[in-house]
Amino acid sequence: MTWVFVQSLISGILSGGVYALFGVGITIIFGVMKMVDFSACSQLVWGMYFTWIFYAVTGLNCYYAIPFVVICMGALAFVIFKLIVRPLLGSNDTSFILVTLGLSYFLQNLAEFVFGTDPKTIPSPIKTSSIQIGEYTIGLPRFIAFCAMIVLVFAVYALLNKTTLGRAMRATAEKPEVAQMLGINTKKTFTIAFMIGVIFAGISGLLITPIYYVTPTSGSMFRTAAYIAVIIGGLGDIKGALVGGIVIGVIEGLVTGMISNDLGPVGIGLALLLVLYIRPQGFFGKGERRA
Amino acid sequence: MLLEIKDVCAGYGDLQVLFNISMHVNEGEVVSLVGSNGAGKTTLLRILSGLEPIKSGIITFCGKDLMAMKSYERADYGIAHIPQGRGILGSLTVKENLVMGAYPKAVRANMEKNIAKAYEMFPILNERKNQLAGSLSGGEQQMLAISRALMIEPKLLMLDEPSLGLAPIVVKEMFNIISEVAKNGVSILIVEQNLKQALSVADRGYVIETGSLVMEDKASDLLNNKAIQAAYLGI
Ligand SMILES: Nc1ncnc2c1ncn2[C@@H]1O[C@H](COP(=O)(O)OP(=O)(O)O)[C@@H](O)[C@H]1O
Ligand SMILES: [Mg+2]
Numbered sequence: 001m002t003w004v005f006v007q008s009l010i011s012g013i014l015s016g017g018v019y020a021l022f023g024v025g026i027t028i029i030f031g032v033m034k035m036v037d038f039s040a041c042s043q044l045v046w047g048m049y050f051t052w053i054f055y056a057v058t059g060l061n062c063y064y065a066i067p068f069v070v071i072c073m074g075a076l077a078f079v080i081f082k083l084i085v086r087p088l089l090g091s092n093d094t095s096f097i098l099v100t101l102g103l104s105y106f107l108q109n110l111a112e113f114v115f116g117t118d119p120k121t122i123p124s125p126i127k128t129s130s131i132q133i134g135e136y137t138i139g140l141p142r143f144i145a146f147c148a149m150i151v152l153v154f155a156v157y158a159l160l161n162k163t164t165l166g167r168a169m170r171a172t173a174e175k176p177e178v179a180q181m182l183g184i185n186t187k188k189t190f191t192i193a194f195m196i197g198v199i200f201a202g203i204s205g206l207l208i209t210p211i212y213y214v215t216p217t218s219g220s221m222f223r224t225a226a227y228i229a230v231i232i233g234g235l236g237d238i239k240g241a242l243v244g245g246i247v248i249g250v251i252e253g254l255v256t257g258m259i260s261n262d263l264g265p266v267g268i269g270l271a272l273l274l275v276l277y278i279r280p281q282g283f284f285g286k287g288e289r290r291a
Numbered sequence: 292m293l294l295e296i297k298d299v300c301a302g303y304g305d306l307q308v309l310f311n312i313s314m315h316v317n318e319g320e321v322v323s324l325v326g327s328n329g330a331g332k333t334t335l336l337r338i339l340s341g342l343e344p345i346k347s348g349i350i351t352f353c354g355k356d357l358m359a360m361k362s363y364e365r366a367d368y369g370i371a372h373i374p375q376g377r378g379i380l381g382s383l384t385v386k387e388n389l390v391m392g393a394y395p396k397a398v399r400a401n402m403e404k405n406i407a408k409a410y411e412m413f414p415i416l417n418e419r420k421n422q423l424a425g426s427l428s429g430g431e432q433q434m435l436a437i438s439r440a441l442m443i444e445p446k447l448l449m450l451d452e453p454s455l456g457l458a459p460i461v462v463k464e465m466f467n468i469i470s471e472v473a474k475n476g477v478s479i480l481i482v483e484q485n486l487k488q489a490l491s492v493a494d495r496g497y498v499i500e501t502g503s504l505v506m507e508d509k510a511s512d513l514l515n516n517k518a519i520q521a522a523y524l525g526i
Pocket of ligand 1: 303306308326327328329330331332333334335
């Protein structure tokens, strides 16, 4: 029993890492633009396909694809921003929700159109490798994903707190008009925040290619779990997304490991209800309410 | 002439708020625009910062067409705006607020020097530099707002109701500081409901009533004007 518990806990924490990374991406976009990007799951799918394209061409494993995926996702983000997001700036939140939901289906269907529905895999010895610590097993891909998440989250944290660009993003997040008075081109900071968010979704996709099949609907498991992670963490707070992601991973890990494989989503749903009941603003949220 | 506003009309949607406003600020001058709540003072400053459009008229700054400049470019040209409510970035530290003040490229090199000046003028900001700016008192926030505005080494400093929400003694101090700043050659445009204070530090003044300028004169003459005393000062 203890073995099952600890083993489930370990895998839970590790799979929570990807939720956290994905959630931090959504959080950066929300933090700066005050808009929730509902197309992130489909961006993640495109991250997976870009990784697969890289593999198909070079034969190298997914981790070599990081620069390629960053560039592709950055370009994708830039186009989405110019064509879809920018015209919406200043309009109400509902239109952003509707448009990003629509975009989500578009990106998913585009993937289906281009790559078909049959699952693709990226074979590599890493897929099945694991680290053995005593009697516990840690899957290597999940471990790498977790470490990558930690590195990227710290990088973003440093960007936001230690650089001029980061401070400009925080200024824009708090008071866009004041930011403009100070000389900050807020459209540019919005673009950069959006690009970082989309790149994070893409990297999340890359990191799970050794774990899941690449299909146009592979993002669907993130549609609930990762957004719930962001909500219970307190929307708009990076620490919150990090902790929320790991908590959701752990709950999912414990429920699937100790109760039943099918009940993971139920556990996550219950966690959401519980947190909303006790602390509606989430762990780190300040209870800011928008219309 | 540093700033010249000619026949400006503006408003929100169908609602016209400003009617044929013509006024100017000379180099090195302190000008106060006074009028009661809802007269359109804030709207005018927001136009000057590029946050609201105009319907007609011309605005020039240093001879250049101001409305052709993007709002975020105006800091580069030397326009600093302390908005109503001070515009402090509460989630950034006091020091970070000052650092953000030096965002325009032309003044980045002078950042350390200007921060030192700010600390010299307001030692309390030095003591609180690592605190979140949101935790400062109203008076301290106004000091920070002024210091941050000075970081861009402005040609024109615009203040929207600097006295709002401050205790009378702090208000007095604030206007002393504004006079100090003016002595260093910065042109200042103050927008106020608090006529007496605003006109006592100004060279010239304008009175605005429901979107139209109704009077322009030397500030001291406006203060002694019987009609104004009756309407605004309750004398
Ligand atoms: N964002 C806005 N939308 C519509 N009307 C506005 C807006 N801001 C101000 N107003 C109106 O414009 C008029 C002038 O307001 P304002 O410029 O804030 O005056 P003041 O700063 O002199 O108190 C008021 O009647 C106000 O109701
Ligand atoms: Mg006002």
